[in-house]
Amino acid sequence: MISLAGRDILHAWGKFVFTGVGLGLLIGVTLTMAGVYRGMVDDAKALLDNSGADLWVVQKDTLGPYAESSSVYDDAYRGILGMPGVERAANVTYLTMQVRREDTDVRAMVVGVVPGGPEPGQPGYLVAGRRITRGHYEAVADIATGFKLGEKIQIRRNVFTVVGLTKRMVSSSGDPMVFIPLKDAQEAQFLKDNDAIIQQRRRSAVNPAFNSPGSPGLLEALNASQSANPYVNAVLVQIKPGYSPDDVAEPIRRWKRLQVYTRAQMEKILVGKLIATSARQIGMFLVILAVVSAAIVAFIMYTLTIGKVREIAVLKLIGTRNRTIAFMILQQAVGLGVIGFVVGKISATFWAPIFPKYVLLEPGDAARGFAAVVVICVLASVLAIRAALKVDPAEAIGG
Amino acid sequence: MNPEGIRITGLMKRYGKGETAVDALKGVDMQVAPGEVVGLIGPSGSGKSTLLKCLGAVIEPTAGKMTLGEEVIYDDGWKIKDLRALRRDRIGFVFQAPYLIPFLDVTDNIALLPMLAGRPNNEARQRALELLKALDVAHRARAMPSHLSGGEQQRVAIARALINRPPVILADEPTAPLDSERALAVMRILNQMARQYETAVIVVTHDEKIVPTFRRIYHIRDGRTHEEAGEGRSFE
Incomplete structure (x- = not known):
């Protein structure tokens, strides 16, 4: 059996490629957002590594x-x-x-x-x-x-x-x-700057507690301590x-x-507290981008399917199984996702070094991103598959 | 008359229920022998399309009997479980527009049906090529449908309908978009293929150009058919 999805993609490759490129840029942004988070974590770890310390003694x-x-x-x-x-x-x-x-x-x-x-x-x-x-x-x-x-x-x-x-x-x-x-x-x-020091000395000089005749060296000692x-x-x-x-x-x-932090505790502070809000912010962006990507794929697949109602009716009339038609749409959605992921990964790889802050694109994130793209595409194709399954083969017969 | 082909007795189709019910078919009788091409003619709303959909196992009749070859496929209920396989293997369809799959080339448009039935791709394509030769469009075997003329597209559609050697072909206004010369050419091909492959062909048409070519015509009006002899004009 020939691949109906593959033939359709080859036939309308321009439409698929351009749509895939658009989707890919969105996926590229998503991968970059994940890279920004990874970069922040890596920066935090680099800070600790580069300090060469085992313990941080602080106030x-x-x-x-x-x-x-x-x-x-x-x-x-x-x-x-x-x-x-x-x-x-x-x-x-x-x-x-x-x-x-x-x-x-x-x-x-x-x-x-x-x-x-x-x-x-x-x-x-x-x-x-x-x-x-x-x-x-x-x-x-x-x-x-x-x-x-x-x-x-x-x-x-x-x-x-x-x-x-x-x-x-x-x-x-x-x-x-x-x-x-x-x-x-x-x-x-x-x-402090010179003006502030002069002002502070003047204030101390007019304060009887610091400049009493009974304590002749107190003011000089105070001024000296404030300048140290x-x-x-x-x-x-x-x-x-x-x-x-x-x-x-x-x-x-x-x-x-004094407070003393070990390396593990300091890493927890940096990753868990210092960049936690930024991480949540990026997480929100990732969720929104995932939803937008899903909506785009769903809309594209739905539009492509609606544009083929007559062909789908003919396919059904001549005996094509519903699952063959559903699989065709599913394959196309996943194909679109794969094109998008490839474009997105390449784009992110090229533009990551241009970012002012460190963007770390980890292979693990790319793998998880690919899995997410496939899942999103599968879910997004449901609407189009439902529309295709509702097509009545009788629509191929006029009247 | 050869017992094979298609025989319809007292076929009825009712849409809706109660007071709003409409009887689209009120007892249609029809018989078409293998190798025969009959016309089905009637005004709009007479029940042509409903009859075609019933014959094509796309909608279920309300009552009556349909026999395809020697097998009863409907007798106040479908007697065949897999209607999809029935449509794929035993009924050929030719539409008003060719409705070829735009992303498959000519050969695969035709070979798709046997492929759907599980035939090996090579065997299916070989059969498609034989049909294309018989229909004189073998030179367009690798072309995409959008690159074919209207007449060529309709010939490919006929080849698709014939590929599984069905006992019956249902043709819905197959010559509507064609000029006289091409319309007659399509009818000539249908007649030739019907004889060659022993297939019963029912042609629903409004097209006055082709009506004289039928030897038998079924007129349908108000959901009932009556048969009359046609001119059976030669194509020569």
């Missing part, structure tokens, strides 16, 4: 440093280094901001690290240049920022020279990282071999009165 009762703000004294790491099982500990600050270069600016996550300091928090590997060696005004930037070696960039009121370039160092929201010395990063995050930046956002910890993260984390929680 108590916060989900810092990525999901919530967190402030920890910058000398806390010394005490942490003395805790059992701790191999290395390093201060780190994170601040997402606009980094200026000449007339333009780039959104980036500025990471403060100790120059030449221990491994956790440092840029993982460099694709060009060197690491930060000076205490001030040097930067290592992710190549996604577009910065070049030797380029001058401005963070707050300080100008930095890009001395190294790294790759795939991004925040959980996909912003590229710029690493600068810790002291500069603390200033950028915590230090003794905070970091987190202390990143690497543990010694043979220790489990939970065993090392518990004493730090208890004795240092």
Whole structure:
């Protein structure tokens, strides 16, 4: 028996191909949306991987440093280094901001690290240049920022020279990282501008509690403390071999009165909380796109079927089984879906790298997408099949 | 008369029920022998199409008897379970327009019926080609229906009706869209094929051009038929 569906598609290939291309672009958008979600998850994991940490020590009762703000004294790491099982500990600050270069600016996550300091928090590997060696005004930037070696960039009121370039160092929201010395990063995050400092000193000076004749050195001490930046956002910890993260984390929680997250807990925070809303948003888009795709396939198949009422009546009259006709429509719907999926997959593969944020197209998602397309096409063909089965063979006979 | 062919006795068809019921056929009697071509003529609303649909096992009559060959297919109820197979294997249809399947080429349009019956594709196509030769359209075997002339399309439709060697062919206004010359050509082919394949052919027509070609004509009016002799004019 010949394939009626195949012959019909070959006969009207232009109609099928153009419809399939239209559907394919929609499927491409759907695959890309899934890729955007995967990219967000991958960015979050990359952030954790690249930090090189086993534990994140942050302010108590916060989900810092990525999901919530967190402030920890910058000398806390010394005490942490003395805790059992701790191999290395390093201060780190994170601040997402606009980094200026000449007339333009780039959104980036500025990471403060100790120059030449221990491994956790440092840029993982460099694709060009060197690491930060000076205490001030040097930067290592992710190549996604577009910065070049030797380029001058401005963070707050300080100008930095890009001395190294790294790759795939991004925040959980996909912003590229710029690493600068810790002291500069603390200033950028915590230090007020000069006008604000003058105003604050003036306020303190007129406050009798801070400027009483009986306490002559109090005002100077207060001003000095307000100009200092003794905070970091987190202390990143690497543990010694043979220790489990939970065993090392518990004493730090208890004795240092700080919050400690293991890698698994931090991944849960990033994926489960930080990008959860975005994931639901994308999920909604996927549902809507699936419904729209189904509606399009259903409409196309219904229109194609209604356009063949006379042929279907003749086929029925000459003895074609209902299931043969239903199978023909089903095959055409699935054929349309296959054309659409191929076009969609190719389109998504081509346009994914152009997206400003990382789009990760996973083969598993493609397989699930293909299965969903087939299921949608099968469901969408029901309307057309019902219409075809209702066609009366008597319609082929006039009168 | 040869007992094979088609015989109809007291065929009735009622649409609706109660006061709104309409009797489209009120007792039709008809007999067509193998190899014979008869005309079925009547004004609009006389019951031609209803009779054709009953004969084609598309709608169920209300009462009466239909015999196809030596087998009773209807006797106040269908006597055959698989009407679809009956239509496929034992009744040929030729329509007013050829209604060829537009996405199949000429050969496959004809070969589709035996394929539907489970015949191997090659065998079905071989039989289709033989018929196309007999109907003088073998040179169009690979053409798509849209590339054929009206006369060629109708010849292909006749070949499709004949492919399973049915004992009866029902032709519904087969010459309506054709000019005189082509209409007569189609009638000549139908007569020739009816004789060659021992098939009874019933031609429903309004077409005055072809009426003189019938040897027997059934007139249908108000749901009843009466038979009269036709001119049986030669095609030569």
